[in-house]
Amino acid sequence: EAQVTQNPRYLITVTGKKLTVTCSQNMNHEYMSWYRQDPGLGLRQIYYSMNVEVTDKGDVPEGYKVSRKEKRNFPLILESPSPNQTSLYFCASSLVPSTDTQYFGPGTRLTVL
Amino acid sequence: SQQGEEDPQALSIQEGENATMNCSYKTSINNLQWYRQNSGRGLVHLILIRSNEREKHSGRLRVTLDTSKKSSSLLITASRAADTASYFCATDDGNKLVFGAGTILRVKS
Numbered sequence: 674e675a676q677v678t679q680n681p682r683y684l685i686t687v688t689g690k691k692l693t694v695t696c697s698q699n700m701n702h703e704y705m706s707w708y709r710q711d712p713g714l715g716l717r718q719i720y721y722s723m724n725v726e727v728t729d730k731g732d733v734p735e736g737y738k739v740s741r742k743e744k745r746n747f748p749l750i751l752e753s754p755s756p757n758q759t760s761l762y763f764c765a766s767s768l769v770p771s772t773d774t775q776y777f778g779p780g781t782r783l784t785v786l
Numbered sequence: 787s788q789q790g791e792e793d794p795q796a797l798s799i800q801e802g803e804n805a806t807m808n809c810s811y812k813t814s815i816n817n818l819q820w821y822r823q824n825s826g827r828g829l830v831h832l833i834l835i836r837s838n839e840r841e842k843h844s845g846r847l848r849v850t851l852d853t854s855k856k857s858s859s860l861l862i863t864a865s866r867a868a869d870t871a872s873y874f875c876a877t878d879d880g881n882k883l884v885f886g887a888g889t890i891l892r893v894k895s
Binding site: 708721777780 | 821826827828834874878880881886
């Protein structure tokens with residue numbers, strides 16, 4: 674089954690404790706991205722990747738890091754989480770960036786205390 | 787960066803009625819997409835309309851695009867309780883999609 678998986682689905686952590694949210698897709702997509710969703714603000718892109726070892730900032734990259742060492746995986750790293758990073762996070766992938774259907778993961782609900 | 791803005795923010799209708807949601811955007815686009823999100827879940831792609839298309843159908847969905855007005859509409863006909871969800875438009879902006887804040891649709895049975 675074609676899918677994007679994210680782990681963990683729910684996470685409660687404390688300020689400053691490094692965490693990683695994993696994202697994996699099995700569709701051989703070149704393009705992957707991370708979004709955060711906050712009430713009233715819709716989805717905002719954090720980082721995206723056009724292919725292995727090619728990543729770029731989206732609209733709200735501050736406080737986040739990503740890596741793309743393999744085509745299927747695109748982890749999101751919060752080196753020192755803060756309460757304003759409490760949000761619902763989605764990973765997405767597609768064959769090409771913006772002219773193709775984006776396939777979304779199920780989401781990771783992160784709470785930073 | 788540009789952003790699609792949906793209107794209305796929320797819509798409540800009876801089962802069987804039609805639901806219309808609108809999206810406006812600011813700059814020229816190559817395509818516009820509509821997505822649906824059930825509460826707290828990932829977005830699901832509904833339909834993509836290219837800038838040279840004016841109307842597109844998919845089942846009970848009808849999407850129109852007016853590039854001169856920089857607007858699009860999503861019509862869901864004969865709505866069902868299962869259509870209750872948030873609906874987002876997304877426009878292309880270089881190498882990314884930019885999403886609006888969404889319309890919350892509630893279909894009452």
